Amino acid sequence: MTNDRISSDLIQADGLGAGNFFRLAAAASESAESVIELDQPYRAPSGERHASITLTELDELTDRVAAGYYADGIQAKDPVAVFVEESVRYLVHYVALTKLGAIPVFVNSSLPSEIAARFIEHVGAAAVVSDPGRLARDRLPITYYAEEPYGHGDFKLFTHEDGDPVLIAHTSGTTGIPKAVQFNHKGFFFGIKQQINADLGTRILSALPQSHASAISVLMSAVARGATVLLATRREPELIARAVQEFRPQLVAGFPKTFVDLCRVDLDAYDLSSVARWMSTGDANHERHIRKLVARGNHVDRDGNRRPGSLFIDNFGSSEFGFAMFRTVHTPTSDRYQRCIGRPFAWVEAEIFDADDEPVPIGTVGRLALKSPTITGGYWNNSLLSEKNRVRGHWLTGDLAYRDEDGLYYHVDRTTDRIVTAQGTLYSAQAEELILRHFPELVECSIVGTDSARDDDFQTPVLTIESRLPDAELAKLHKGVNALLAEHELPLIERVLVKAADEHVGVTGKALKRSMRVAFAEG
Structure with missing residues (x-):
């Protein structure tokens, strides 16, 4: 028995978006089975320990956390930073805060405390949730939560409009302090809605960082399909391989580094036969690592026949887009690599510009720019940088690429790395x-x-x-x-x-x- 798939009527309903998805999905689901499995137990403020969480339990728990925030004066549009150990706590605060219309600010748990404090100051957070000792409390003179607030009273439920912010996420910080990326109610959910009929399996292992927007995106997608998801928060390659062996997912999702690290271990020592698809998001992946992974597992081809080997879904994207921009799928027999990122999704309009913001000819390397409903509303508290990334109605991705005569795109570098x-x-x-x-x-x-x-x-x-x-x-x-x-x-x-x-x-x-x-x- 699997969890109930969220009805198509709900998915297409007016007003559904990233800010109210989990609440409405819980109301629409009749299943009491766990939707989210945890590799590390979660202790709720009530003292109850969870090895898994159903949609109903998540809804009830986040009602109490939202009530705690509300009692403390947290209001709609207040940014609240979450800087905790890698865990399901990021999801808990995301759901609770969006019920109030407040804005979760996800801070990567691996950031040095000084950089994290500067990031939190920059976004103008009204409060911060952080593990004891992770931040210097005198460095941030704002409301500080060492654990989830917990209330038993009522709170004012917020109704989101399309453009309301639902998350302030972070970029990877490869050029310095991470940039604060704003995601809105409609745009953050748009790609999920468009891809709702894609076959990703009923058991999904997510090795994505829980503090990253992509983790929330994959989880919304999985819940909408009625899948069970294991949040693999311990991402050492041996632990991931063992989790695949024990949880037996059909899909494994992660950043490119997860798959590079997996290729460092002896994969023959683990049973990976359940995997039909590996799905990466972020940078393009290397042929070497893809070929090693698609040799494992099995998949069903377009004719319905089961074949040895798995598929590798290489989604090319960045933090600013809320959903992948390009997709290419590698099979055990495919041979189109050389950093081919495929074609943009149907709702994405791609262009390549030169230094003078003019489109370049086919085969010429230039600056990749995109137009999409999923694009960030801009960098929070940095309108100047946001405007500098907008060219002719497109958003510059920071990548260098070219397009071939078949309409396929190839990524060659970051603009800062050539x-x-x-x-x-x-x-x-x-x-x-x-x-x-x-x-x-x-x-x-x-x-x-x-x-x-x-x-x-x-x-x-x-x-x-x-x-x-x-x-x-x-x-x-x-x-x-x-x-x-x-x-x-x-x-x-x-x-x-x-x-x-x-x-x-x-x-x-x-x-x-x-x-x-x-x-x-x-x-």
Whole structure:
């Protein structure tokens, strides 16, 4: 027996959106089965411990938390920051605060406390929920909750309009302090509504950070389909592989780093046969890792036949879009890689602009820009930066890409990461993909441009790898990499350096090329 699928009448109902979805879904569901399974028990303010939570239990619990907030004077449109250990608590506060029309502010639990405090100050939070000792209380002279508020009185239920903010999320912070991204009632739910009939299975393992907007998005999607979701908040690769073996999901969702890390372990030691689909959101994934994962599990093809191997849904997106922008699906036999991100979703209008905001021809690299109902309302308390990201009615994603004659898009780099050398421009993400494809001994690599000691106008490309190779083998690898780059008429690598897997990695798992540029500068 599975949980009840939310009716199509509710999904299409006027007024349904991200701000009231969980409340209305609970009212429409007749199932008492658990919808959300937890890998770490949750202790409610009442003292009750939950290993799982039904929609009804979530609704009742968040009524009490909302009542506690209301009794303390939290009102509609008040931003309230949540900065706690990775757990289902982010969801609890999201649902409770949106019942009041207040605005949850999700702060990544991995952020250093000083940066988190600056982020919370920037959004103008009226209150903050944080674990004891995580924040200096005198640093933020606002209402402070060490645990969920809990009340037994009534509260004023808020009715959301389409443009009302329902979440202030964070970007990955790869360029410094995370930006505060605003999501609205209608836009945050739009992509979920459009994709409601997609087959994602009845058991889903979500390894997405619970403090990220994508975790809420995937959970809303799963609940709407009547699926049971395991929130995998402990994301060490061995624990994820074991959770797949025990929970037996048909879909595993995560950021690219989750799938890279999975490829570091011996996958043959685990039973992954239940998986029909892996779904990544964020940056484009590497061919190396995709091929290793789709060799596991099984799936049903378009003719209804069960086939060995799984599918890899590579969703390309960013924090500012609330839902993925592009999708490409890899099968065990597909061979379209080279950082192909596929086509935009039907509701997304894509364009590629040059430095003068003019559209570029097919095959030319430029700045990727999109128009979509899901796009953020802007950066909270930073209208100037928001406007600088708007070009001809489109929002700049911060990515460099090109489009081929078949209408497929290819991602080559972030705008901040391209490397201008004396031999020409090197697109780091594109070159990394090429290197990983030809050097199977490398699990992961990054290329950054450091300031050149010889010419202030150019940068020096540095390749970082995770390896235990002796110096002689590193020199051989360096020579081989440059031979490959020369064959493709690309600028050569100046140095090869070794770094640990967890060095220069951001709070969402992305490589921090900004910090690498500083650390690996010449001299």
